[in-house]
Amino acid sequence: MKVTAQPTADTLTLLLDGELDASSAIVLDTELAKPDILDYRKVLIDCSKLSYISSAGLGVFISHLQRFQDANVKLVFFNMQEKVFNVFEILGLDALMTIVPSATEAEAA
Amino acid sequence: MVANIVSTGVAAVPVSSWLLLAAMTGIMGILWQLFTRPPAQPAAVTESPKAAAPRHLEIQSLQRLVQIVQHGQTSCEVYSTLLESAVQTVQADAAWLVLLPDHAKVDAADAIQYYNILPAQAEELSRHLLAHTLPAGEHITNDLNLRPGFEGSNQRFRSLLQLPLRGLHFEYGILYLLKAEPHTFDGEDLSILQTFTSQAVLSIENLELVRTSLANQRTQEELKIASQVQDSLIPKNLPTDNWFEISSHSLAAKEVGGDFYDFLHLPGRRLAVIIGDVSGKGVTAAFHMAQMKGIFHSLMQENPLAKTERDKFPVPSRFMAQANTALTHCLERSSFITSSLYIIDYEQGGFVFARAGHCHTLYYHALREEVFYFESTGLGLGIIRNESYEKHIKNQFYDYSPGDVMVIYTDGIVEARGGNGTDEYGEDRLKLRLEESYFQEAEDIKSFILADLNGFTHGFPIHDDQTLLVIKFKSAQPPL
Numbered sequence: 001m002k003v004t005a006q007p008t009a010d011t012l013t014l015l016l017d018g019e020l021d022a023s024s025a026i027v028l029d030t031e032l033a034k035p036d037i038l039d040y041r042k043v044l045i046d047c048s049k050l051s052y053i054s055s056a057g058l059g060v061f062i063s064h065l066q067r068f069q070d071a072n073v074k075l076v077f078f079n080m081q082e083k084v085f086n087v088f089e090i091l092g093l094d095a096l097m098t099i100v101p102s103a104t105e106a107e108a109a
Numbered sequence: 110m111v112a113n114i115v116s117t118g119v120a121a122v123p124v125s126s127w128l129l130l131a132a133m134t135g136i137m138g139i140l141w142q143l144f145t146r147p148p149a150q151p152a153a154v155t156e157s158p159k160a161a162a163p164r165h166l167e168i169q170s171l172q173r174l175v176q177i178v179q180h181g182q183t184s185c186e187v188y189s190t191l192l193e194s195a196v197q198t199v200q201a202d203a204a205w206l207v208l209l210p211d212h213a214k215v216d217a218a219d220a221i222q223y224y225n226i227l228p229a230q231a232e233e234l235s236r237h238l239l240a241h242t243l244p245a246g247e248h249i250t251n252d253l254n255l256r257p258g259f260e261g262s263n264q265r266f267r268s269l270l271q272l273p274l275r276g277l278h279f280e281y282g283i284l285y286l287l288k289a290e291p292h293t294f295d296g297e298d299l300s301i302l303q304t305f306t307s308q309a310v311l312s313i314e315n316l317e318l319v320r321t322s323l324a325n326q327r328t329q330e331e332l333k334i335a336s337q338v339q340d341s342l343i344p345k346n347l348p349t350d351n352w353f354e355i356s357s358h359s360l361a362a363k364e365v366g367g368d369f370y371d372f373l374h375l376p377g378r379r380l381a382v383i384i385g386d387v388s389g390k391g392v393t394a395a396f397h398m399a400q401m402k403g404i405f406h407s408l409m410q411e412n413p414l415a416k417t418e419r420d421k422f423p424v425p426s427r428f429m430a431q432a433n434t435a436l437t438h439c440l441e442r443s444s445f446i447t448s449s450l451y452i453i454d455y456e457q458g459g460f461v462f463a464r465a466g467h468c469h470t471l472y473y474h475a476l477r478e479e480v481f482y483f484e485s486t487g488l489g490l491g492i493i494r495n496e497s498y499e500k501h502i503k504n505q506f507y508d509y510s511p512g513d514v515m516v517i518y519t520d521g522i523v524e525a526r527g528g529n530g531t532d533e534y535g536e537d538r539l540k541l542r543l544e545e546s547y548f549q550e551a552e553d554i555k556s557f558i559l560a561d562l563n564g565f566t567h568g569f570p571i572h573d574d575q576t577l578l579v580i581k582f583k584s585a586q587p588p589l
Contacts, residue, residue, distance in 0.1 A: 022389070029443075051531075055388035059443035062492050083533075091447065091466040092488030092501060 001050075003031050010041040011107070017049040020057030028057070032064045038071040044106045048079035053087050061097070074098065078106035169197065184214040184313050189222055191309040192284070196224050198305070199298045201286040203266060205231040208282035213274070214317055226287070230265075234285070238271070247272045247299055252291035267291035272302055276310045332364040332392075339365045339395055342402055348372045348380055352455045352583055354551035358559060359576040360521075366574035367394025368519045369402055373409050375422055378455040381409055384467065384578060385448035386519040393444075394574075400439065401446060404432050425450040425463030429490065430499040433465075437494040445491040449517065453580075459508040465490050468520055471539060473547040475512030480544045482536065483507075511584040514547050514554060521573035527565040534565050551581040 001018035014031060018024065037043060061075070068075045077099045080088070088094050100106050171194075192206045203226040210217045223231060237258060250269040253259045266287035274281040284306060288294065339361075347355045359368055367387030375381055383405050387394040408423055408431050415421040423431060428450050436446065447467040453460040462470070466489025469482040488501035509515075516539070525534045539558065546557040555577060562575075 055445070056443070059388055059445065062445060063443035065492075066494075090468060091445075091492070092486060093466075093492070095486065095501060096488065096492065 001027060003027050005031065007040075011044060012037060012040045012042070013044040013046055015046040015049065019052040019054075020050060020060075021052065021054040022056035025054075025056045025060045029060045029063075032060065038068070038073055040073060042074045042076060042109070043068065044103075045075070045077045046079055046103070047077055047081065047084055050081065050084055053084050058087065058091060058093065061093075065096070074109065076100060076106045076109045078103055184316055185216075185219050187309050187312045187316070188213070188215065188219075188282075191305060192222050192224055195284060195286060195302055195305055198301060199270070199286060199294065200288075201270075202289045203287040204285060206282060206284050207235065208274075209280065212276070212279040213281040214313060220282075231285070238269075247303065249294045249296075249299060251294075254291075265289065268293040270294040270298060270302070272299065272306055274306045274310050276314055281310055281313065335392065335395065336361075336364040339399070342369070342399055344371055348374060350378070350380075350455070352378070353380070353453070354579075354581045354583060356551040356555040356579045357577070358555055359574070360571065361574045362521070362571050363391045365392055365395035366390060367398050368521065368574040368576040369398045370517075370576055370578055371402055371405055373406070375409070375452070376411075377418070379422075380453045380455075381405075381422070382451045382453065382517070382578070382580070383448060384517050384519065384576060385446055386467065386521075386574070386576075387446050388444050390574065393441075397436075397440060397444065397446060400436075401432070401448070404435050405450075408432065408435075422452070424504055425452060425461055426499070426502045426504045429463050429465045429487070429502045433490045433494070433498045436491050440491040445489045447489045447520075451515075451517075453509075457508075458510075459506060461504050461506050463487060463502050463504050465502055466492070468518055468523060469536070471516035471518075471536075471543055473512075473514040473516075473543055475510050475514075475547075480540050480547065482540070509582050511582055512547075513582045514543065514551070515580040515582075516543055516554075516558070517578040517580070519574060519576040521571065521575035522562065522577055524573060525562060525566045525571065525575065526569050527567065530569065534562055538565070551579040554581070555579045 001016060001020055001024035004015040004017070006013040006015065014028075016028070020028065031037075032043075065075070075097060077088075077097060079102060080099060085094070085099065088097070088099060098109055100109055188206060188208065192204060195201070196204050201224075204224040205226055206222045208215050208220045208222075210220045213220070221228070221231070240258060248269075248271045250256055250271075252267050253264040253269055254262060254267060266289055268288040268291055270286040272284045272286075274284065284302070286294070286302075343359055344357075347357060349355075355372075357370065359366075359370070361368070367390060368385070369387075370382070370384040372383075373381040385398070385401050387397040387401065408428055411421045412423075429448070432448070440446070445466070448465045449462055449467040449470065450465075451460050451462040451470075462483075464470070464483070464485050464487040466487060469484065471480065471482055473480045483505065485503065485505045486501075487503060488498065492498075493501065518539070523534055523536050523539060526532065527534065538561070542558045542561050543554070546554045549557065558577060558579075
């Protein structure tokens, strides 16, 4: 999986490309664990090219969730494929995380 | 005990064959040297008994080296035999062996071995040799008193033979041999000693290989035990009663897994059924699986202070909230557990369940002749680690009728891959199979689904643990 970071003034967009499993989870974790990520107001996760997410992948987001909330950084997912959304939904994460259909809504969120 | 016996028994074959190979290589080299070697003193016209003596000693040394190959248990033993054999073969007056502990696989305390020389003397000589840059590698000094840096020092030993112990990747150490008389070492000595040192290095490397292989075998054995222990945590005797049938299947992707399920009879013809899936696979997941089983059995204890019969055991949502609290301190931050708990009540003809992020329950409703998934919300365990978790978990009540079928499973079933390798088995296909088999016995429904699943995943390794439970409700037969 490839993680591409697109920073703007107050927003960081991370484009996830490929399958997020135990091996690629480390790449994403490194990206989310950077201390200066908390300087952004919002972190948008572009899931348009995310074809699969395993429990290890979900674990990365879960482990950073509290840290983002404490720092008042909004974490927003968008462009999520149905199959990936189902995984979030079954686990109950849709009630806990902001998941919106498109980039426009993500920016507005 | 059993594990030890097994591992030693299995290891015996490769160990002896390596050693045999090593011994053969060494023996061939030494034999070649012995039989092509001219008499030790070329000046002598006839071979005197004196000249024959070293050859006798060489054969003894050879025997000793072969012995160490066959019986040498520690690297230290190999080195001391090397030193001893080298001294005897070239009839050295003194010797010492300096080893690099990391590569030579010896303790720092055993890093230098001496023969007939005091450590201080050896150290002083070493220092001197280093200071006066003796070329690295094998080397013979005919007269130390003539060497730069040693001039006029009146050394007790005049001849020096220096030989590194070289392995495939590292140098293990350096062997120094000394004789009192000058000009007493020759190329032949060097050559035969090289065979000895290579033999010793080979033995050391073999010992290391054996050690690694034994360690691997031990790990395998331990995993096998872990697998057996885990297997014992999975209920073997499914609960039986005349009002339901249960059939179960579980398969771990590795030796141990993170799926679990369990049952508990509660008073008043009630049955608690739990299923769960720890995120991740392997040993870590297995530990949490065992923990979850413990939590299930400790929380499902009768509360003697309960005011009503119904409050004696926690309702599923309360159970999940308590389990979430229990897991807070022992689950690493990126791990979570999904679980569903069902309490089936035959007296009431219904069940209550809570879904903590676990796969949706598949259900066949006999009166409506309809198969569907329960759509309910609920958050996985360990995701929110505070009191607010309870807001994210709900109980769902349902009345069942005889003939209804409940299919409970883990994501290893619906996410099993087949087809082109990215296709998943999926909820839809699982639902179709129940539509085709609901009228059968629980055991046959399970087999039917598994056969279809195996057909779908044929040729693909299972990448996640799989658990499948089929519960069929029946009209209770009056007890005989």
